[in-house]
Amino acid sequence: MKISEFTSPLSINTPLLIAQVKEGVTNTGSPYLSIYFRDNSGEIEGKLWDVKERQSAIIKPGKVMNVRGDVITYRNALQLKVLECSDIEGDIDMQDFVFTGPYSTETLKKNINEYIKEIQNQDIFRIVSDIYRTYEKEIYSSAAAVRNHHEYYGGLATHIYGMLKLADMICTNYPYLNRDLLIAGVLLHDIGKVIELSSAPLTEYTLEGKLLGHISISQTIVKDSADKLQINSEEVILLRHMILSHHGEYEYGSPVLPLIIEAEALNFIDNFDAKMVMIEKELRTVADEEFTMRSFALDNRSFYKHNIK
Structure with missing residues (x-):
């Protein structure tokens, strides 16, 4: 299943590219990871709570890993509650995880x-x-x-x-x-x-x-x-x-x-x-007659997606 097909609620078990990993600590002192996943259809942020040291050691940017988790909605955006990231055996076709443009x-x-x-x-x-x-x-x-x-x-x-x-x-x-x-x-x-x-x-x-x-x-x-x-x-x-x-x-x-x-x-x-x-x-991420999330790169504006044809 591709990221672009994710909906909430949904349980997934699929290979994804790890684009970025950030370490954090909750208010109660528990370590967690913010993981940004990618395939050739889109990106999604995930959270791995109460992360163990052995998990932090293998979850690295640039790796394609099998990801098991639940897709949820958080602040009007899809987010992945990560349950497990595991290594993949065998060959991986990286074209499945690299964005390409509209032209050859x-x-x-x-x-x-x-x-x-x-x-x-x-x-x-x-x-x-x-x-x-x-x-x-x-x-x-x-x-x-x-x-x-x-x-x-x-x-x-x-x-x-x-x-x-x-x-x-x-x-x-x-x-x-x-x-x-x-x-x-x-x-x-x-x-x-x-x-x-x-x-x-x-x-x-x-x-x-x-x-x-x-x-x-x-x-x-x-x-x-x-x-x-x-x-x-x-x-x-x-x-x-x-x-x-x-x-x-x-x-x-x-x-x-x-x-x-x-x-x-x-x-x-x-x-x-x-x-x-x-x-x-940004407009591709929302349905008609909805506003996008605010974008820092666009002067922190959110854009309205009209349905006028």
């Missing part, structure tokens, strides 16, 4: 490469082409985030493709934007995430990700590519500026604010695509 890798490669081929500025084209050749495997397998949006296998490429389609429409509506710059900014703005984040089944921050961050890594990748190709033009500076400023605000991690029009557009496009995906994901 082949579709993403084909469509993204079409956008790269359309870049007219040769300095920009050569840099983008070089980076996409170097990191091709990672670009199409990496997630775009640990949580919140596009946090699955191929999520980075899916996010980029969604942004490319938005950039295309925006350039049509605002023809004074430099299309090559904006398209390249979309293609390169998160390229550092191939180093910042680890690969499936569990996406976590790497040491470089924690200490440097994807914005710094991304602009370094662009600088290194330009140096290798012996390109020393204003385009290189503009691409690096777009990467450094694409979060739009100092408090959101950008060391500089957008100071060219294409950088401002890139910030809006990035934020729009991420927010739409986050909201849609």
Whole structure:
């Protein structure tokens, strides 16, 4: 049975991926574990009460374990009261526990490469082409985030493709934007995430990700590519500026604010695509004419799911 099929009340006995484990102590001093389970259909939080030392020793993130427990409703959300987690003997198909996006890798490669081929500025084209050749495997397998949006296998490429389609429409509506710059900014703005984040089944921050961050890594990748190709033009500076400023605000991690029009557009496009995906994901968890749980990533708002067709 898949997590997306869970209802309350329900007793389950099924293999699940352990995504995260947090230790806690009740008011009476009893140890417990908060365990976040995952399969390729969704996630659910579970509680293992009065946990024994031998249980804590084997329940680790990244493992697929057979989970026995009861699905309950807690604060208007499904939660799993865990009775037992046990090791699984035999082979495990990890595709059953890894999120995937709406597009195949082949579709993403084909469509993204079409956008790269359309870049007219040769300095920009050569840099983008070089980076996409170097990191091709990672670009199409990496997630775009640990949580919140596009946090699955191929999520980075899916996010980029969604942004490319938005950039295309925006350039049509605002023809004074430099299309090559904006398209390249979309293609390169998160390229550092191939180093910042680890690969499936569990996406976590790497040491470089924690200490440097994807914005710094991304602009370094662009600088290194330009140096290798012996390109020393204003385009290189503009691409690096777009990467450094694409979060739009100092408090959101950008060391500089957008100071060219294409950088401002890139910030809006990035934020729009991420927010739409986050909201849609929240709406999938509730029935029509209900509100979602409050989401910290969405300014602590809950969204209403209307049933207008």
